[in-house]
Amino acid sequence: MLSVTGLTKSFPSAGGEVTALHDVSFSASDGEMVSIVGPSGSGKSTLLSLLGLLDRPTSGSIMVGNQDVSGLSAAARADYRCRTVGFVFQSYQLIGNLSALENVMLPMEYAKVPKAARQARASELLEHVGITGDMQDRRPGRLSGGEQQRVAVARALSNDPSLILADEPTGNLDKKTGAKIIELLKGAAITFGTTVLLVTHDTATAKAASRSLTLEDGALVS
Ligand SMILES: Nc1ncnc2c1ncn2[C@@H]1O[C@H](COP(=O)(O)OP(=O)(O)OP(=O)(O)O)[C@@H](O)[C@H]1O
Ligand SMILES: [Mg+2]
Structure with a gap:
């Protein structure tokens, strides 16, 4: 459960x-995908x-489960970014000199998962998003945009986050490929109980979510 109260920046x-x-308040349940337009x-x-605790609010609070994460120490903020939240960006943001498998293993390394376990889980997650066989050993430069975004989704899921934050994840993809990525994110919400927040300016994409929040000039208007 995510609960945001009076968030101002x-x-x-x-x-x-x-x-x-300006003074943004809303909540989202476990397993719910909410679009933000x-x-x-x-x-x-x-x-x-x-x-994502990448920046600090001027005021307001962010509750994840029953923890107020807006007041965490620097070390606890880093831990939150690693274990509690998964990020998916428009431009994939994979590490270019690591294979797909190594990209998905990396957050688990930060979370101190033993090597054999992170290798097995990374491979399983990649299979789950449709990156199979030798594709897992390729660097991002040898994968298509859609394939790279699948890897990014697997990476976001690696530490079993409570929350996935996806900022225009389909922005660089064609319609059909984008729809597949949204399906994966929605599947993660349903299967793993992850709360997914999906920023999009595409109305068809927004409709895949159970609910839509609309921001205008920094305020929620619906
Ligand atoms: N680091 C910053 N310093 C100063 N102003 C900022 C900063 N980051 C964002 N802003 C301003 O805050 C406002 C909101 O920006 P934000 O990036 O959140 O918009 P957005 O809804 O994501 O837009 P887009 O659809 O273009 O990605 C804008 O007016 C922007 O210029
Ligand atoms: Mg933006």
């Missing part, structure tokens, strides 16, 4: 302050970076 700027997010600059990525 201001950035200093030349003319004073820019409020990227809104015009460019409305605060979607800012919201995800706060939820």
Whole structure:
């Protein structure tokens, strides 16, 4: 269960302050996929970076389960980013000199999973997202965009996160390939009970979610 209350984020700027997010409150259940839509600059990525503890809110709280994660120490924030949350980005963000398998193993290495176990789980997750056989040993440069995004989804799932934050995960993909990625994310919500927050500006993609939140000028309007 994710529960966000009064989340506000201001950035200093030349003319004073820019409020990227203003008093945002909502919750999302385990196993629920919620889409976040809104015009460019409305605060979607800012919201995800706060939820991923990549940045700190100006005010407000973020509860994951029954823990208020907005008040964690630096070490606990790093641990949260590694174990509790999985990220999927528009541009895949895989590590270019590691194989698909090694990319998926990496977060488990940070989480101190023994090598044999992380190798087995990475291979299993890659199979699950349709990356099979020798494709698992290829570097990202030798995989298509859709294949790379599948690897990114497997990586996001590696430490069995409570929350997946996906920022325009289909933005660089054709319609059909994008739909497959959304299916995988929705499947993860249903199968593993992960809460998935999906930022998209594509209405068809947004409809795959059980619910849609709309941001305008940093505020939730629906
Ligand atoms: N680090 C920063 N410093 C200053 N302003 C920022 C910073 N990050 C975001 N902003 C501002 O906050 C607002 C929201 O930006 P954000 O990236 O969250 O929008 P978005 O909804 O993700 O847009 P897009 O659909 O184009 O990705 C914008 O006005 C942006 O310029
Ligand atoms: Mg954005």
